[in-house]
Amino acid sequence: METLFSYFFVSLVLLAIGVYGLVSKRNALRLLFAVEIIINAATLNFVAFSRYLPSPSVTGQTFVVFAIALAAAEAAAGLAIIVVAFRLNRDIDVKELKRLRG
């Protein structure tokens, strides 16, 4: 039951949920939720594969430490952009934010 494949499958389902959210949602905050879910799918995969490697290694966990820090930076910048977009447009529907398009 608790094998590498089961962890991989959980991670794959999380990735699919995140991609579904990115494609179908129009609210900018939901898009940010979807990106967070995808990042977590990736980190879960890193830790699981690092644990089930034939030789002991912490490289996967080291990468996850970096990935979590990057996710924090991404969340800060993304939330600031959302706040600014809301202040300018009174709306965070990404279909309405067409002024950025060239």
Place this chain on the structure above:
Amino acid sequence: MKRAAHIMVDSLFLVLALLTIGASILALESRELVYGAVSLAVSLLGIAGLFILLEATFVAMLQVIVFVGAISVLIIFVVMLVRREKWVALPAGGEVFGGLLIAILLVAVVGYLAVNSGISSTLPPSYAPPSYTQIGIQILTDYWFALEILGLVLAAAVIGALTMAKIEGNEP
């Protein structure tokens, strides 16, 4: 005794996996955005539990501190700031259908490839899990340059966020 422990770990894995996946779906599909944000926090906690099952306790603690403690709280604050009476209307049919199609195709194709790639036949882990001392040593020796760049990226992100969100002039 060992068999009982094994069954317990298995059921714990099942509960955590279902909790994580269900909370992720709810984060995207809940009607109220605030419930979505709380649900995302639950999903991140579930991932931390899976990390503990994988005996990566240091990463699990980092996940709880950074994701659940900082990012979720930040997201909930922004949800409160950006809140409106009437939310964006749900998209009609087409986009939801396309998203579902892409998600199901992704799971089917990658799952098929993974089943045939033989990772399901990997042996269970038998060695003692590496400790967090090794993570620290590795960060400061092999990946010291990545650590420096990461510090720069974090500083740039924080300064950029502050600059963007600053209210200019005497705007209310």
